[in-house]
Amino acid sequence: MSVETPQAGSGRIAGVEVRSIDYVPLNERHGNVWSHGPLWFMSNAQIATLAVGTFSVVGGGNLIWSLLAIVGGVLLGTFFMAFHSAQGPQLGLPQMIQSRPQFGYVGALLVWAFAYLQYAGFNIFNTILAGDALNRTVHGPVKMWIVIATVLAAVVALVGYDLIHGVERWLTLGFLVIFGVLTIAVCTLSYPAQSFDLGGFKWTPFLIQFGAVAGYQISWAIYVSDYSRYLPPTVTVRKTFFWTYWGSALGAIWLMCLGAALAAWAGAQFDTITSLETAGDRVFTGFGAVVLVFSTLGLISVTALNMYGGSLTLISAIDSFAKVRPTAAVRIITIGVTAALSLIPALLIGENFLINFEDFLLLVLYLFVPWTAVNLVDYYIVRRGHYAIAEIFNPHGMYGRWGWRGITAYLMGFAAMLPFLSTSKYTGFVATDLKGADISLFIGLPVAGILYLVLAKSIDVAGETEIAEAESRELEKAAMDHRRPEGRH
Numbered sequence: 001m002s003v004e005t006p007q008a009g010s011g012r013i014a015g016v017e018v019r020s021i022d023y024v025p026l027n028e029r030h031g032n033v034w035s036h037g038p039l040w041f042m043s044n045a046q047i048a049t050l051a052v053g054t055f056s057v058v059g060g061g062n063l064i065w066s067l068l069a070i071v072g073g074v075l076l077g078t079f080f081m082a083f084h085s086a087q088g089p090q091l092g093l094p095q096m097i098q099s100r101p102q103f104g105y106v107g108a109l110l111v112w113a114f115a116y117l118q119y120a121g122f123n124i125f126n127t128i129l130a131g132d133a134l135n136r137t138v139h140g141p142v143k144m145w146i147v148i149a150t151v152l153a154a155v156v157a158l159v160g161y162d163l164i165h166g167v168e169r170w171l172t173l174g175f176l177v178i179f180g181v182l183t184i185a186v187c188t189l190s191y192p193a194q195s196f197d198l199g200g201f202k203w204t205p206f207l208i209q210f211g212a213v214a215g216y217q218i219s220w221a222i223y224v225s226d227y228s229r230y231l232p233p234t235v236t237v238r239k240t241f242f243w244t245y246w247g248s249a250l251g252a253i254w255l256m257c258l259g260a261a262l263a264a265w266a267g268a269q270f271d272t273i274t275s276l277e278t279a280g281d282r283v284f285t286g287f288g289a290v291v292l293v294f295s296t297l298g299l300i301s302v303t304a305l306n307m308y309g310g311s312l313t314l315i316s317a318i319d320s321f322a323k324v325r326p327t328a329a330v331r332i333i334t335i336g337v338t339a340a341l342s343l344i345p346a347l348l349i350g351e352n353f354l355i356n357f358e359d360f361l362l363l364v365l366y367l368f369v370p371w372t373a374v375n376l377v378d379y380y381i382v383r384r385g386h387y388a389i390a391e392i393f394n395p396h397g398m399y400g401r402w403g404w405r406g407i408t409a410y411l412m413g414f415a416a417m418l419p420f421l422s423t424s425k426y427t428g429f430v431a432t433d434l435k436g437a438d439i440s441l442f443i444g445l446p447v448a449g450i451l452y453l454v455l456a457k458s459i460d461v462a463g464e465t466e467i468a469e470a471e472s473r474e475l476e477k478a479a480m481d482h483r484r485p486e487g488r489h
Contacts, residue, residue, distance in 0.1 A: 017160025020315050020326040020334075023389050024092040029232040033239045035165050036085065037247035038172035039227060043220070043305060044251030045175045046298030047129045048122070051272050052216050053209075053256030057263035058270065061205030063195035066260040069209035074252045076441075077217025080372045082245035083380065084221040086237040088228030090385050093392070094312045095225040099371070100392045101399045102378045102406030102452070105320060110407065112317050114367045115222045116338075119310035121360050122219070123150075123303050123342035124349060130299040131346075132273050137289040146346050149296070153303035154339045157311065158332060161230055164308065167301050178294050179254070185283045186258060189265045207437040208422065214441055215365025217252060221372050223309030303342075310338035319393075359423050362438070366421060369441055370413030370448035374406050377449045382456040388468040398464065405455040413448025 019028075056066035084095060091098060096115055099108040131146035138145075156163055194200050228240055259272075266275040273292065280288030311334040315324055324330060379385060391397035420440035422431035431438055 016158055016328040016331065017162075018326060018328050018331070020312055020331055021094055021097045021319060021324070022326050022393075024229055026232065029089075029092070029230055031162075031165065031231055033231060033235045033243050035169060036228060036240065036243040039165055039168045040085075040220070040224075040244050040248035041251035042168040042172045042175060042298060043302050044248055045172070045179065045255055046126075046302055047133065047272060047276070047295045048126050048299065048302070049216070049252055049255040050259035050262075050276070050295075051129075052212055053259030054263040054270065054272070055212050056205040056209035057260050059205035059208055061202050061209065062197060062200040063191060063260060063264040064198060065201050065206050066209055066264070067257050069206045070213050070256045070260060071253055073210040073213030074217055074249050074256065077214035078245050078249040078252070080376060081217050081221045081224055081248060082241045083376055084372070085224040085228050085244035086240040087379055087385075088225030089231035089233050089235045089240060090237070091225075091387060091389065092229050092233070093225070093389065094229055094316075095221070095223050095309075096313050097316050097392060098225070098379075098387075099375060099406075100403070101383065101387055102374050102403050103410070104399060104403035104406070105395050105397070105401045107402040107404075107407050109317055109320055110410070111222075111368075111371050112313050114371075115313050116310060116317070118219060118222065118364050118368075119306045119313065119338060120342045120345070121364075123153075123306045123310075123339075124346045125360070126299045126303045126306070127153075127342065127346045128349060129272070130296045130303075133292040133296045133299075136273055136277065137292045143347050147343065149300050149303065150339050150343045150346070153300050153307055154335055156301065156304035157307035157335050160308065160331075161227065164227065164301075164304060167304075171297060171301055174294060175298070178291060179258075181283055181287070182280055182291055183254070183258060186261050186265075186279055189261070189279065189282075191261075191264050192267065195264050203434065204436040207434075207439060211365055211438045211441055212362060213252070213256060215362060215368075217248065218368055218372055219364045220248065222368060223305070223312070226309050226312055227305075306342075307335050307338050311335045314338060320395075359425060362421075362423050365441060366414065366417055366444070369417070369444040370410045373413060373445045373449035374409050374452045377452050378406070378456065381453060382459060383461055383464065386461070386465040386468050388464060388471050390471050391467065398467065405452060405459075409448045409452035409455060412451055413444045416447040417444040 053066070053070055056069055057063060061069075087095070087098060096108070096112055099111050103110060127146045127149045130149040131142040134140065134145040134149075135142045156167060224244065228244070231240070262275045262279055263270045265279070276295070277288030277292055280291040311331055314334045314337065315326070315330060318324055388398065391399055395401065417440040419428040419430040420438060420443050421428045422436050422438035422440075427436065428440075431440075
């Protein structure tokens with residue numbers, strides 16, 4: 001049996017990670033599962049996450065129901081994201097390449113295009129926030145800081161996996177101290193009357209907040225196993241899920257609740273950057289600037305994650321048309337392209353940041369709810385983690401070029417959501433009847449998941465499993481034969 005996988009080239013540039021979409025052999029697996037706690041905690045511990053927590057209050061909801069919507073949305077959305085993370089150690093592959101068994105060798109381009117849009121979109125908003133924060137504290141042109149933040153993020157992404165994990169661990173320690181003090185200060189602020197009145201419930205802002213929060217957490221799902229694929233497969237699904245879930249959930253709940261509190265306190269004068277600095281200065285003059293500068297480091301680090309994941313998605317897309325031989329040069333080029341595609345719009349984008357960001361988050365939710373349902377049902381229920389890795393990289397392999405089951409379930413799940421969508425640009429007729437309340441999440445997930453489960457009954461899972469087991473040893477040997485002479489990155 002001949003096993004074909006993308007071959008890791010021998011070229012390496014100054015410690016830059018080489019492996020990209022290719023299988024990570026066992027002798028290169030390393031790291032500790034607990035590191036995913038600080039990684040995903042710090043990924044959420046930045047200003048963009050804080051901004052997500054303001055939607056309900058800005059939309060007319062009171063503080064207590066906004067906080068409840070945040071907690072509920074985070075706990076739900078992170079559930080799916082963490083189960084994706086647990087796939088990494090078992091398969092040794094980045095997240096989006098795992099979509100080929102459900103969507104096909106070429107069909108997976110459908111979700112990869114949406115994923116790449118997400119990477120670019122989040123980085124636009126992240127770098128704009130970083131530029132505004134540094135302009136306010138360190139001074140200098142906003143556009144200059146946007147460029148600097150983008151370049152720093154690109155450098156971290158280029159070095160790769162291990163540096164990203166290390167940076168997030170150190171940033172977590174600083175965050176706990178600085179934002180711990182800030183949170184105490186925010187708790188002492190004076191809030192408007194009725195802020196904690198449970199009788200002040202409003203469906204529309206509550207569901208907008210819940211949906212945006214859940215969508216924000218689900219949005220991590222498209223690359224979460226990129227950062228767990230180097231862990232040894234002996235790491236259990238439960239442990240990977242646990243560290244990813246609580247790391248991400250606690251970071252999100254903390255920052256989003258902080259954002260909601262600041263929005264309620266500032267009222268009509270609320271501005272993400274200004275309100276954060278003003279609240280910080282209540283500790284002592286200048287502490288607000290410290291908070292903003294540190295928050296910028298968080299934005300740069302998460303921008304690096306998006307560039308890293310965007311590079312892998314771009315390589316996956318190119319590989320669908322022409323075989324890619326992963327090298328350091330390929331990673332450098334694709335990360336550079338990914339950085340440029342977010343930098344240019346960030347330098348040109350207009351006003352109405354919060355409205356645009358809210359619409360973007362909801363778009364992410366709409367596009368990836370049916371994908372996450374299809375992918376998780378396939379991995380945990382249908383194929384139960386048994387994939388023939390080499391076949392994923394075979395354009396004429398058993399998974400086919402077009403996965404009609406996954407594509408059908410995805411499109412039907414998305415179509416079922418249309419009447420329930422609620423954004424500033426489009427509102428479905430059901431959402432209109434609900435006065436703008438958005439419950440599309442609760443429609444798209446079960447429709448796509450159940451439909452895929454029904455369609456997947458025709459898959460010869462036993463036959464696929466036999467092929468996967470037969471290929472496993474040869475796959476490992478092939479990956480080791482093409483490992484870099486310099487050793488592990």
